Amino acid sequence: MSTETTIKFADIRKLFPEDQWDLGFLTKDQMRICAYSPIKGKAQEYGADYTNNIHYFSIVNAIVLVKHSPESWDYSLYQDADDILKNSGLEDWFAIYTNFKEAAILSGLGVRAKNSLIYSHRFGFDMKVCAIGFDAEIVDTPAPVPITRKYWDRCDGCFDCSKACPVGAIHHESEPYWLDSSKCDDFMGFGDHPRIPSIKWFWHKYVHPEVPREMVADTKSIMDIDAPLAFDANGYTMDMMTGVNKDGKPIPVPFCRECQVQPRCSKWNGNYPYEVL
Ligand code: SF4
Ligand code: SF4
Numbered sequence: 001m002s003t004e005t006t007i008k009f010a011d012i013r014k015l016f017p018e019d020q021w022d023l024g025f026l027t028k029d030q031m032r033i034c035a036y037s038p039i040k041g042k043a044q045e046y047g048a049d050y051t052n053n054i055h056y057f058s059i060v061n062a063i064v065l066v067k068h069s070p071e072s073w074d075y076s077l078y079q080d081a082d083d084i085l086k087n088s089g090l091e092d093w094f095a096i097y098t099n100f101k102e103a104a105i106l107s108g109l110g111v112r113a114k115n116s117l118i119y120s121h122r123f124g125f126d127m128k129v130c131a132i133g134f135d136a137e138i139v140d141t142p143a144p145v146p147i148t149r150k151y152w153d154r155c156d157g158c159f160d161c162s163k164a165c166p167v168g169a170i171h172h173e174s175e176p177y178w179l180d181s182s183k184c185d186d187f188m189g190f191g192d193h194p195r196i197p198s199i200k201w202f203w204h205k206y207v208h209p210e211v212p213r214e215m216v217a218d219t220k221s222i223m224d225i226d227a228p229l230a231f232d233a234n235g236y237t238m239d240m241m242t243g244v245n246k247d248g249k250p251i252p253v254p255f256c257r258e259c260q261v262q263p264r265c266s267k268w269n270g271n272y273p274y275e276v277l
Pocket of ligand 1: 162
């Protein structure tokens with residue numbers, strides 16, 4: 001049972017530094033909408049499953065957290081949010097895994113863009129999203145903002161992200177626009193582009209350089225080795241809260257961001273500074 005029956009939104013808001021975090025609110029019905037808006041599946045172990053396979057337990061509402069992060073693979077916000085809430089002494093909350101894009105839209109934190117992502121009003125595409133459910137009723141919540149599933153105005157007439165995608169994963173030929181996420185995932189994991197990094201080359205360079213380069217270049221061969229792409233050597237580890245760690249500290253792993261860094265919608269002006277491999 002919760003020790004509190006209500007908690008003010010402002011009391012949660014003030015726990016999260018404004019230069020790094022944006023916060024929104026979801027009612028229980030909005031949480032249902034998120035849960036029933038299909039996604040590929042629960043891609044991470046973190047958080048209770050609110051991706052259709054739902055168990056509402058006791059929570060009655062949630063906050064949505066957007067954290068500034070310009071990195072490709074950086075899910076340290078999960079641990080950061082956990083630490084902040086644990087240290088605050090608040091009780092009866094837990095992380096939930098849901099359709100985070102829908103959660104960001106319904107909580108008014110962002111707008112849908114034609115690259116298939118959410119453009120955060122605070123941090124643009126340089127952000128990650130998570131959500132925390134609360135047993136206590138959150139009161140004095142932000143005034144509801146008009147929710148729209150329309151594309152962001154700035155995307156009107158623009159096709160720069162689909163043109164920039166190196167594997168043609170973004171389809172803007174006609175509405176509904178769509179993302180071939182298998183193509184995207186394959187490129188992020190196993191791409192061999194001369195400029196755009198992929199996970200396998202980072203892994204080879206830093207974690208398992210003893211694996212012959214020819215094997216890494218051939219995706220079929222790399223899948224044949226024991227524990228392909230395991231972050232388990234040279235001080236590298238991986239866990240569900242923080243992602244990839246080096247010597248116990250979360251580190252970002254760079255991979256494709258071409259569809260998020262175009263001049264029309266990003267400060268990176270089409271030249272994202274990937275680590276030089
Ligand atoms: S490049 Fe940016 S502004 Fe243009 S369609 Fe894609 S997301 Fe929208
Ligand atoms: S991340 Fe890269 S591969 Fe994936 S859709 Fe964007 S540009 Fe294409």
